[in-house]
Amino acid sequence: MARSNDAVAAMLLEFAELLAISGGPPYKVRAYEKAAQAVEGHPAELATLRSAELDEIPNVGSQLARKIREFLDTGSVGELDELRARVPTGLRSLLTIPGLGPRRARQVYEELGITSPDDLLAALHEHRLRELRGWGARSEDNLAAAVREAQSAGERVRLGLALGVAERLLQRLRPLPQVQRVEYAGSLRRMRDSIGDIDILVASDDPEPIMRAVTELPVVERVISHGSTRTSVLTATGLQVDVRVVAPPSWGAALLYFTGSKAHNIQLRELALRAGLKLSEYGLFEVETDRRVAGEREEEVYARLGLPWIEPTLREGAGEVEAALHGTLPEVVTRADLRGDLHTHTDLTDGVAPLRDMVAAAAAAGHEYFAITDHAPLLHMQRMTTEKALAQRRRIRELDREAGPALLHGTELNIQPDGSLDWDTEFLSGFDIVVASVHSHFDQPRDVLTARLLRAIEHPHVNVIGHPTTRIVGGRSAIDVDLDEVFRAAARTGTALEVNSLPERLDLNGELVRRARHFGVRFAVSSDAHSVAQLGNLSFGVATAQRGWATRDDVINTYPLDELRRFLAKHDHAAAVR
Known part of the structure; x- marks a missing residue:
């Protein structure tokens, strides 16, 4: 519910x-x-x-x-x-x-x-x-x-909403005695930024009670179809949910089949055929004898095809199968790799939780370090002042002496229409980390927007460009900039580009992360949390970074604190590049 x-x-x-x-x-x-x-x-x-x-x-x-x-x-x-x-x-x-x-x-x-x-x-x-x-x-x-x-x-919804619905459905289905395993699949498991419908897969030898239970879930608004092993329903939020039941020996093959994109699955079936096998949602079979040779676990299906297990976020048919065959598929960053969060807000500006509550939540989440980056004065509605920023810095230094994550005092600057920033260079030098973001004038000409971002990137104290394309999923298009120029400048100056974890942003998106990696760009996977609850959004940012094939070494908030500080120094960029 x-x-x-x-x-x-x-x-x-x-x-x-x-x-x-x-x-x-x-x-x-x-x-x-x-x-x-x-x-x-x-x-x-x-x-x-x-x-x-x-x-x-x-x-x-x-x-x-x-x-x-x-x-x-x-x-x-x-x-x-x-x-x-x-x-x-x-x-x-x-x-x-x-x-x-x-x-x-x-x-x-x-x-x-x-x-x-x-x-x-x-x-x-x-x-x-x-x-x-x-x-x-x-x-x-x-x-x-x-x-x-x-x-x-169309009728697609943002990742966060779809995931919340799916997890509540799993909570309802998992305790049923007939259910041996249950998981969501499809584009949701691949963590795409928007979802058309939800696919849920169940392993069971007794599907009928499960199918009946699906139609009686409180979230169900209407039953679209009701079969012996597949039922489709419409939720009160307008999402279609397809629930399929498979026999336990087919679980891995079915999870693989219903997770991968069409292109990914075609490539796997072609590999199978070349090996004298056939692949379906029921398992991997020998063509001549129809004997099942794999199917209970995803890992054994991939292994029988000569592949390592491929992360669900990578299964888009975008070169991951070829890379896996040649041993060049990167080991992508995971949530466990993140040591801290580098973009958060408190109630000093537009956050809703006080500083101490945000810090306590970061400690509970196991962060080794935590940056507070409230907005700067030129976002006028936030009423930030130099005096308020300095008072916050003193409070952060006091809290930093207590047990918990190392605290970084930062700011999120506003990249103005001409590329200028809120505070002068001297004042900015006092911050531990500086995030700079575009918050307005999204419709400037391409060359003006590009120059605007480049000016911020080249500033000696700007460490991260926040939500670089400013897109809102399903709501606002990305700004029109020369991204190759932006990526070159970011790599050259040691300025990280953010993978913003808010489900409505996910910016940079996976495709742009992968493109930026070729230029040597480093990334900050940050929550941009405005409340304690939003600190948990980091998993969305990690999945987005994975979709861009980003590794642990590509993401600056996987670095130990001393190495992170060297990167943030910026003037000594070479020491921070591995």
Whole structure:
């Protein structure tokens, strides 16, 4: 079952969107957004909390706590219903369009009479938006690209949502006495950044009770099909789930078959045929005798084909089979290889947890070191100042003397439209680590955006470029930059590029990680956590790095602390390159 926290967060975000599109004060919109983030990341289930405990959640307060209580008790909020009624239906429909935003949605509604995504597409086709104040040909083209990307994504959902649904299903199925083994497969096991549907595989000699149990799961909205060994259902969140039961001797072959991409599986079947074998979801068989020679474990199927076991994240038919045959497939980085986290936020800016709570969570996660990188002054909504940064540094130094991970005081700078940064070089020299990111002006020309990133990369104190392409999965296209130039500069200057682990970002993505490796780029796999719960997102970043064939040596937060500090010194880059 979904957590009540998620439902409450969605309600608060709807409040924020409707306030923004109806012209509500920005501070109030931001208050709802921060409260949504706080409840989503809160470790306790909101439905179990008393009203006084809701009031104590950071960024909630008594007024929003009352609305949350009303929502938890009745399933609705009267004030939100009134707000919905005041905002025209056509205007609300525009909020679903990625890349538009509340302010511009209201503008195209009022000035062009656009009331639906279809109206917007027609206006884009006729180039009518570029005539509006604040628009131009490039901003119109960027919006059209975002709409096309959303359309191509179809009904796909982000990795984090799909994984949460799958894990809750496994928790329900695993205790059934008939279940011997159960695992999710498909693109979810390959950890793609978006998922079309969920494949779950079960090993059992008695499939009928399992098939029946699947149809009765609380998360199921509708049964699509119900068979003796395969059942398909639709969840309340709109995800299709296909559950298959196989006999235990076929488990490994079936898990391999239903995990790999089409291209990966074709290559394996071709290998099998050349060896006089045939491969299916039931096992690996001799062609002449139909005798099964492997099937119970994935490892034995790969071994019988002359291959090492290949990580699920690599099974895309992108050269991994050839590399495995020639012994050149890299040993990719794992979650256990990470020694720390290099990009996190506290409630000093837009995080929802205080510094001590974030540090305690990092200690509980086993981090050897932990960087706090709150936003800098030029992201004005965060209200950071030099004085606040210095006060935080003193507090971090005090905490660093206590048991726990080594603490690094950092900052996430804003790469301005001209490539300049928030603080001068002298002040930046006092930070242990500096992350620099693009947060605005995504539609600049390619040469301007490229120069903007290069200026930040070449800065003597910038260590990491955060979420380098700025893409939002299913929502915002990557900025248009000359990535080869960016990769060359990053490798030359010893500036790491981030693999941001937030499920909505996963930026750099796997394909770009692999491309950047050829230039000698190093990476920081970081959580960009804004709450304690989000520290766990590192597994998504690791999977993304794996999809780019990144090894432990490619990722700077696998380094011991003294080696990491040498890399962060930047001026002595050669000493940090292995």
